Amino acid sequence: MRVLKIAVMAALLVMAASVAFAGPTYDRVMSTKVVKAGLSNQGIPFGFIDDKNEWVGFDVDMAAEIAKRLDCKLEKTVVNNNTRISFVQTNPSKVDMVLANMTHKRVRDEKIDFSITYFFDxxxxxxxxxxxxxxxxxxxxxxxxxxxxxxxxxxxxxxxxxxxxxxxxxxxxxxxxxxxxxxxxxxxxxxxxxxxxxxxxxxxxxxxxxxxxxxxxxPYGIGLPQDDSAWRDAVNFAIQDIWRDGTYQKIYDKWFGPDSKYPFPLTSKIEMWP
The missing domain is CATH 3.40.190.10 (Periplasmic binding protein-like II)
Structure with a gap:
């Protein structure tokens, strides 16, 4: 009986720890299975409306792939240079992540969090x-x-x-x-x-x-709500997995490869964690 009580207490402590470390964004996304992504619709070739009136681009493909890795549906929201940070800051956030060719700067990191670098320009x-x-x-x-x-x-x-x-x-x-x-x-x-x-x-x-x-x-980073380490880790792990299995290279070549409309050699590699 004593062994059973200890086991139950240990399980409760693990559950409590997971709840404590999970943040509001992570909890909401995992509960709703919807990722709200802020994307540009004028940032050729990252996020734009093409000749078929479809919303396409490198960032759009990356956002879709991240949502897929998290077993979530992607919900797209238009952001621009003046709203991409404020939409993340809003409480509750209007978007869960922003992929809008946004350079990770220290001054911006004072307002929101960022993923690891996912594009180099x-x-x-x-x-x-x-x-x-x-x-x-x-x-x-x-x-x-x-x-x-x-x-x-x-x-x-x-x-x-x-x-x-x-x-x-x-x-x-x-x-x-x-x-x-x-x-x-x-x-x-x-x-x-x-x-x-x-x-x-x-x-x-x-x-x-x-x-x-x-x-x-x-160095481009994905803008994320401040102080939600569980959500930041989930996004970072997804980016690294996309790189590790070759999907990143396929998306990159689609938009920036030598046979694309916007050839731009990939010069760096994404930070990988063991």
């Missing part, structure tokens, strides 16, 4: 073909970037490093507006993550080109 400039002969030409150009991003900060700092003490950098509300400003000539170059620039340049092949070297490293 860097910031560049895009200009009309043959208009930039040397990177120093950018110094006195009017440049567009995006509001609510670190890209606008990086672009401003870079132009200053080229010798322009007061560079003209205009912030636009999203990728579409930024690219249209370049196409119309309201700015002479735009700057953000290179894969986004490749995505929009591919809409009008041969008219635009990336110029200069990378001006920053942009």
């Amino acid at each position: 860097g910031q560049k400039f895009l200009a009309k073909k043959d208009t930039v002969k040397d990177v120093n030409d950018l110094a006195n150009m009017k440049v567009g970037s995006m509001q609510g991003t670190t890209s606008i900060v990086n672009a401003t700092a870079y132009l200053k490093s080229l010798g322009n003490a007061n560079p003209k950098v205009v912030g636009y509300d999203g990728e579409v507006a930024m690219f249209e400003a370049l196409r119309s000539g309201r700015v002479q170059a735009i700057s953000t993550d290179s894969t986004l620039l490749l995505g929009y340049a591919a809409k009008v092949p041969g008219q635009f080109e990336l110029v200069g070297e990378f001006i920053s490293d942009e």
Whole structure:
């Protein structure tokens, strides 16, 4: 009888510990079997509406695969550069995770949590073909970037490093507006993550080109609600499993492989835990 009581008490302690470590997001997702993902619908090729009016992209495929690994249904919600953090912060959160080509920055980590890096990019400039002969030409150009991003900060700092003490950098509300400003000539170059620039340049092949070297490293993380380690672990384990069995490479090649519309070599590997 004493042995049985000890066994029961041990089982209760294990259950109590699991409840204590599980957070509200993890509990809700496991209960409802629905993962609410915040995704861009303008971030070619990460999340966008294609010619068939379907919501597609690298981030969309990754979100679907993560939900599948968790045996959950995926529910998609549109976010942009101004809402992707606030939607995670809302209590209860409007979304359980955000995949929206978002660089993991320390300043952002003060507001929300992040997964391990799941994509590796860097910031560049895009200009009309043959208009930039040397990177120093950018110094006195009017440049567009995006509001609510670190890209606008990086672009401003870079132009200053080229010798322009007061560079003209205009912030636009999203990728579409930024690219249209370049196409119309309201700015002479735009700057953000290179894969986004490749995505929009591919809409009008041969008219635009990336110029200069990378001006920053942009490790993308999945935005997650603060202080929910059980949910963060679940997402991290899913990402690592997707990488381990080769599914990540298939998704990557679909969007960024040598035969894709947006070729971009994979230069790093995801952090793997034994």
